[in-house]
């Protein structure tokens with residue numbers, strides 16, 4: 001059978017590496033991917049909009065979503081819950097459209113268990129010093145939170161080998177081009193499988 005479902009792409013990596021920046025730049029150029037907006041219990045940052053950046057939930061609401069099985073994965077990250085809505089992802093993939101997740105590492109590894117056919121991309125910083133500068137300069141975290149996020153980052157970078165691709169986010173444009181190439185290459189693989197299937201039917 002040809003798999004006519006969309007492809008699930010997962011962009012992951014430590015906090016501050018630039019996942020959001022790369023994703024936004026990618027979506028400014030690409031219209032074929034569908035971005036899955038996550039749920040979180042963290043407070044909105046200045047300028048963040050409910051339903052665009054995240055669906056902001058209370059802890060009670062989030063725990064209800066977990067118990068109802070409405071998330072394909074969730075993780076508690078530096079004191080807050082984050083999770084991926086099941087209905088949007090499954091419906092969109094079933095319609096044959098590609099879905100793009102931007103999530104942290106524990107969650108990505110859980111997605112791997114349920115969607116082994118997903119394409120897992122790990123974004124790494126050019127160095128840990130640069131990672132720290134990016135988190136600090138973003139100006140969204142207190143000193144304590146920066147420390148927690150950097151501590152988590154070291155453990156997350158150790159999980160890099162569990163991914164299909166690693167992209168260094170040195171320059172944003174370079175990183176975006178690489179992610180676009182990965183998307184194109186995964187489509188070529190899919191087309192090869194479809195072509196082999198068609199040929200096998202014709203040869204019967």
Ligand SMILES: Nc1ncnc2c1ncn2[C@@H]1O[C@H](COP(=O)(O)OP(=O)(O)OP(=O)(O)O)[C@@H](O)[C@H]1O
Pocket residue numbers: 013014015016017018019020021022134135137138169170171172
């Ligand atoms: N290639 C780059 N070069 C320099 N600065 C960058 C680059 N990519 C992102 N940044 C900057 O680094 C900071 C963190 O980026 P961003 O918020 O996209 O990271 P993130 O991985 O999505 O973080 P989080 O996981 O905490 O949401 C931002 O201020 C962004 O402008």
Ligand SMILES: Nc1nc2c(ncn2[C@@H]2O[C@H](COP(=O)(O)O)[C@@H](O)[C@H]2O)c(=O)[nH]1
Pocket residue numbers: 013014015019038039042073074075077082083084102103104105106107108
């Ligand atoms: N496991 C999940 N992680 C997610 C999800 N959505 C976002 N994230 C990641 O959480 C951290 C912190 O995000 P921030 O917005 O507070 O800086 C970051 O790595 C995000 O990519 C999700 O649905 N599941």
